[in-house]
């Protein structure tokens with residue numbers, strides 16, 4: 110499988126590359142150029158969905174997958190988590206880092222591996238991508254507490270995968286990703302706006318990728334509609350929820366410095382059952398989550 114090359118003429122709609130654009134779109138829709146999920150990804154997704162997973166069970170998954178093991182030990186031995194000497198035992202590492210965080214690490218590394226043999230766009234910041242995804246995931250998890258309509262595990266999963274289309278763009282449409290980045294910088298546009306102007310968005314790619322991987326419906330809809338949640342029926346409420354977590358994460362750290370977080374409208378807040386004052390109060394206690402997301406994202410320094 111290879112990245113789609115030669116998108117030069119497709120870059121600007123109306124610039125004479127109409128047939129070329131059509132051929133890229135039809136290739137995107139066939140999705141044959143996107144990576145196929147391996148069995149570890151399916152195992153991780155199953156594990157993620159399970160409630161009350163014992164430390165032993167999750168440790169066993171890491172033991173079988175050697176690469177996962179060393180990455181988790183790295184996190185467990187970081188200054189943020191390790192306060193009492195070196196940790197070499199995987200079960201001890203799981204208990205130290207926490208089941209929720211470990212599930213996130215397991216899924217993120219496995220996701221990243223699906224793209225492991227693909228050369229990402231030069232400007233794609235893999236560590237930044239995962240820092241952002243972890244932040245959205247942890248913020249969604251915290252906001253889900255006390256909201257019975259959304260489970261915390263689900264909220265975390267949605268947050269972690271919401272931008273999967275951006276990973277697909279950076280890996281499989283590298284020239285397109287660079288073009289969108291350039292356009293956003295030159296035209297003073299957000300990256301989302303620049304993608305929109307070029308005609309292929311990370312949300313559409315996320316939709317196609319989630320479909321190809323057979324991911325559950327809510328994940329597909331959230332990947333597709335998290336920037337326009339009011340359009341995202343039948344999961345518009347979940348998409349609104351992630352839209353808000355995404356907004357907060359982008360205020361905390363702006364990926365590429367050009368995301369220009371759009372504050373959620375009153376309709377989006379009402380749909381997700383979140384008050385504007387909750388957003389303001391949240392920023393004050395986000396420090397711990399920022400550190401946690403930072404430590405975990407460091408894993409991807411090695412993978413990139």
Ligand SMILES: [Fe+2]
Nearest residue numbers: 271272335336
């Ligand atoms: Fe997004």
Ligand SMILES: [Fe+2]
Nearest residue numbers: 241271272355
């Ligand atoms: Fe995002």
